[in-house]
Amino acid sequence: MADIRVLIVDDSILIRKMLTQVLEAAPGIEVVGTASDPLIARDKIKQLNPDVLTLDVEMPRMNGIQFLSNLMRLRPMPVVMVSTLTEAGAPVTLEALEIGAIDYIAKPQIDSEKALESFSRQLVDKVKMAAGARVRPLQTSHQVRFSPQPLAAMADFKRWVVLGASTGGTEAIKAVLSRIPAQCPPILITQHIPAVFSASFAQRLNQTVEPEVLEACDGLEVRPGRVIIAHGDNHLTFRRDGQTVRCVLSAAAPVNRHRPSVEVMFDAITAVRPAQQLVAVMLTGMGMDGAAAMKRLHQSGTLTIAQDEASSVVWGMPRAVVEMAAADKVVALEKVAGEIITMTQL
Structure with missing residues (x-):
């Protein structure tokens, strides 16, 4: 079975390096590229044809939610949101799931080897799961209120x-x-x-x-x-x-x-x-x-x-x-x- 091809999208070079190291260390996953903003990501998706995207919310030139909305309308694919999980940010992440993101994971507060191991295990599990998940193309019907x-x-x-x-x-x-x-x-x-x-x-x-x-x-x-x-x-x-x-x-x-x-x-x-x-x-x-x-x-x-x-x-x-x-x-x-x-x- 071919490796799962992942594109990492985050404006932080430290986060991009960490996610790359975690995913590259996992059997069955290949990081095919990284992008520091959604416009670069858009071009790399066309070039690299990844199976799964990891996506931050707060980024320059275009926020992650707008990019996700465009992506799910034009080229639906599995996306795992990697963002700061705070009470203030909860509505944004829930909106990402509403638009079509498969799952989410908190950016890690790496203060111990155990914390890094836990984050790494969760990230790998979520990326592998996303690769086999059913993606819903974005339609205006997701806002329809049924009788x-x-x-x-x-x-x-x-x-x-x-x-x-x-x-x-x-x-x-x-x-x-x-x-x-x-x-x-x-x-x-x-x-x-x-x-x-x-x-x-x-x-x-x-x-x-x-x-x-x-x-x-x-x-x-x-x-x-x-x-x-x-x-x-x-x-x-x-x-x-x-x-x-x-x-x-x-x-x-x-x-x-x-x-x-x-x-x-x-x-x-x-x-x-x-x-x-x-x-x-x-x-x-x-x-x-x-x-x-x-x-x-x-x-x-x-x-x-x-x-x-x-x-x-x-x-x-x-x-x-x-x-x-x-x-x-x-x-x-x-x-x-x-x-x-x-x-x-x-």
Whole structure:
């Protein structure tokens, strides 16, 4: 198999050198070139035909977002954003994912050999994953607000919804929720996302979909009409408070290398809600986080949905569910909301 050809785009010579060294040291990856700004990158893409691009946001002559938008419209290709992950910068990175970037990684604060090793491992994994991911050409339709499907009266809800996602998940979740009406069952979501992103992600969704969308916090009530997004650095678990169910944030160790972990949320929900009164959904993502727990839910009476391969950016987590025979339905992304609406009334 041919090596993955990577073009690095960053205005910092130090970052370009570091990324080159990390990627060149990995088997199966070749850095075919670097560029200090998007205009140079545009020419090098034509010359070198890379498989994957790493892209900074803040650059001279043209910012990374404008360049990404042009790229995804004219020559769609896998892009991994390498940027400073701050709360202030979160909306920009989320916008990059909305435009079509596959994934993102924080520019490293290299203060130890362990930190460099962790960054290197993540970068290599993300570049290899991006090379095999499905790229979405940029269309104006990504801003279209879909009409939610009709739902029975709230009294007819028989099941709550728990949903997991990772790579490609921010846009997949948005696509699902855009088809869900304001009067919906409780929807609980774990998306693999940094702590500085989860609040911005919830706020962006809350502004564009009909249900209320909130970032999880200790004591937040789980109730109809509310979508809760797991906090970026805490597992999402639950407790009963009389007749009310509330969120509990857990800083326990990562599970399947993730915190928040889909596995943890899927297991935790049965402490406050019978499995027979749940719908579990697995959307696009790399790895297997949540698949084993979804199998346990399925065996206990939970109705389950997995996103299909053709509509997934990365068919890892849904594939694991399918291979474990834990999915009642395997459907395209645009059909997930309809299945949720049907299943919550069964």
